[in-house]
Amino acid sequence: MLKNDMLPQKGQSNLVKYVRPVILAASICVASVAYSAEMTWRMPAAISEGSFFYKNFMERFAANVDVTTGGKLKIQPFGAGVVVPAFKVFEAVQDGIVDAGHSTPSYLVNQDPTNAIFASFPGGMGGQATLHWIYNGGGEKMLQDFRRKKMGLHSIVVGIGTSEFLAHSNKEIRTTADFKGLKYRTSGAWASVVKESYGAVPTVVPGGEIYTLLQRKGVDAIEWSTPGANLSEGFHEVAPYIILPGVHQPSFLWEVVVKAEKWDALPKELRSQIEAAAKLTTYESYAHFGHSDVNAMAEYKKTKVEIIQLDKAVVEELREAGRGWTRMKAKELSAKGDNMMQEIMDSYFAYQTNWAENSGYLVTDSK
Numbered sequence: 001m002l003k004n005d006m007l008p009q010k011g012q013s014n015l016v017k018y019v020r021p022v023i024l025a026a027s028i029c030v031a032s033v034a035y036s037a038e039m040t041w042r043m044p045a046a047i048s049e050g051s052f053f054y055k056n057f058m059e060r061f062a063a064n065v066d067v068t069t070g071g072k073l074k075i076q077p078f079g080a081g082v083v084v085p086a087f088k089v090f091e092a093v094q095d096g097i098v099d100a101g102h103s104t105p106s107y108l109v110n111q112d113p114t115n116a117i118f119a120s121f122p123g124g125m126g127g128q129a130t131l132h133w134i135y136n137g138g139g140e141k142m143l144q145d146f147r148r149k150k151m152g153l154h155s156i157v158v159g160i161g162t163s164e165f166l167a168h169s170n171k172e173i174r175t176t177a178d179f180k181g182l183k184y185r186t187s188g189a190w191a192s193v194v195k196e197s198y199g200a201v202p203t204v205v206p207g208g209e210i211y212t213l214l215q216r217k218g219v220d221a222i223e224w225s226t227p228g229a230n231l232s233e234g235f236h237e238v239a240p241y242i243i244l245p246g247v248h249q250p251s252f253l254w255e256v257v258v259k260a261e262k263w264d265a266l267p268k269e270l271r272s273q274i275e276a277a278a279k280l281t282t283y284e285s286y287a288h289f290g291h292s293d294v295n296a297m298a299e300y301k302k303t304k305v306e307i308i309q310l311d312k313a314v315v316e317e318l319r320e321a322g323r324g325w326t327r328m329k330a331k332e333l334s335a336k337g338d339n340m341m342q343e344i345m346d347s348y349f350a351y352q353t354n355w356a357e358n359s360g361y362l363v364t365d366s367k
Contacts, residue, residue: 040074041099043256046086046107048208049079052229052292056285057159057254058102064277064284072270075100086206093153093257100258102158105143106188107204112150113189113329114341117348118143120251121189122322125348127162127251129355131286134160134253135279137351142344147257149340154263156278159254162226162289164246166310168214168235169221173243175314185210185222189325190248197321207233214238223248227300228292236305244309247318 043062047053054077062075080086089101090108105115117124118139125133133139140157147155167173171182179198186194191202205213207224214222215238222239223246224230236242256278263271300307310318330341 038072038074040076041258042076042078042083043100043102044078044080044083044089044092044098045101046080046089046103046206048206049077049082051079051207052232053159053207053225053254054079056288057281060285061102061158061256061277061281064280065274068273068277068280069270070273073274077102080206080208086208087204090151090153090257093259094151096259099262100256102254102256104252104254106252109188109192112341113326114146114150114333114344116189116326116329117341117344118146118253118255119188120249120253121326122193122248123319123326124250124322125352125355127160127286127289129352129359130251130253131160131282132355133348133351138347139351142347143255146340146344147255148260151257152260153257154260155255155257156275157253158256158278158281159285160282161252161254161286162293163251164223164225164249165227165230165242165244166246166248167221167223167241167243168230168239169241169243170214170217170239171220172241172308173221174308174310176317182221183219185213185219185224186248188249189322190223193318193321193325194248196325211235211238225252226289226293227296228289231292231296231299236300236303240305242300242305242307244307245315247310247315248322 043058045054045058047058058075058077062077065073065075083098084092084101087107089103092098093101104119106119108115109119120130124130130139134143134157140155143157144155147153167184172178173182176198179194179200182194182200184194184200184202185205186202187204191204194200195202203219210222210224211233213219214235221243222235224233224235226246230236266274326345330345333339333341
């Protein structure tokens with residue numbers, strides 16, 4: 001039944017009787033199509049296609065976005081080097097070459113050491129505490145504010161990991177003295193700490209190039225990721241030693257970045273759906289890391305590789321060196337009028353202290 005304002009008025013032709021409701025219906029239809037039309041985001045990663053990380057983060061996120069948005073947004077993932085180089089993902093998003101990108105703050109530490117707090121550093125929180133700080137302690141909001149202010153990007157956390165191996169190595173590493181002169185593939189805060197404090201010679205190459213570098217003894221040692229991820233890469237097949245624990249990287253974080261204005265232009269409902277997919281991916285991938293890691297450790301024990309566990313005193317020395325480096329970098333930035341790192345670091349350390357002092361009730365199934 002037509003409303004009064006849709007009925008033909010005196011002096012109007014009967015055509016109006018039909019045209020007006022058709023126009024209104026068409027307007028509603030166009031608005032609906034504009035909202036529900038599919039979009040595709042081309043999204044390169046800083047990791048190789050088919051790798052453990054790629055499957056666990058990129059492919060999982062793309063699938064989750066398809067579900068939570070009801071197909072309104074499609075993620076078209078690309079491995080490192082297909083569209084842009086592994087270390088140029090953030091820059092490619094800033095330049096508008098791609099719609100979004102997936103990478104880690106670890107690759108930006110040389111540009112701004114504030115990234116180290118999110119990427120993790122020696123003396124930082126483990127995966128469980130990091131997960132809680134990010135989602136319940138304000139960590140993700142701080143990362144988002146930092147990305148917008150410094151890079152004009154909106155960040156969504158898509159991936160938090162368990163602890164890594166300190167190294168797959170061609171040489172024994174048992175004390176801090178063993179780092180002196182060590183040619184070591186690494187990145188982030190640890191690269192600076194191990195160089196400045198212990199005389200190592202760090203170099204960084206993308207994940208897809210690490211196996212060959214280690215196999216050909218282009219470096220003495222490498223660090224990449226967790227037990228499960230590293231097992232799939234086969235590093236233990238070409239290096240006789242595994243060094244534990246992963247004090248250099250007690251956890252890690254990866255993020256999806258989009259230009260801030262592009263993100264802000266999306267409908268609120270769609271933004272919420274993408275955020276839900278991101279959080280789901282983080283929780284699912286974290287559980288997958290833990291499951292894969294313990295199974296991988298069982299497999300490593302069946303091989304000829306020697307697992308070296310650093311003494312607690314060595315671990316604590318490395319942790320303090322990492323914390324000292326972080327405090328020094330925050331102080332340097334503050335002296336230049338940039339207090340963001342100091343503010344984020346204060347939140348991070350306060351959360352870590354609270355977790356350490358009050359999480360003793362937790363049962364841990366370890367020997």
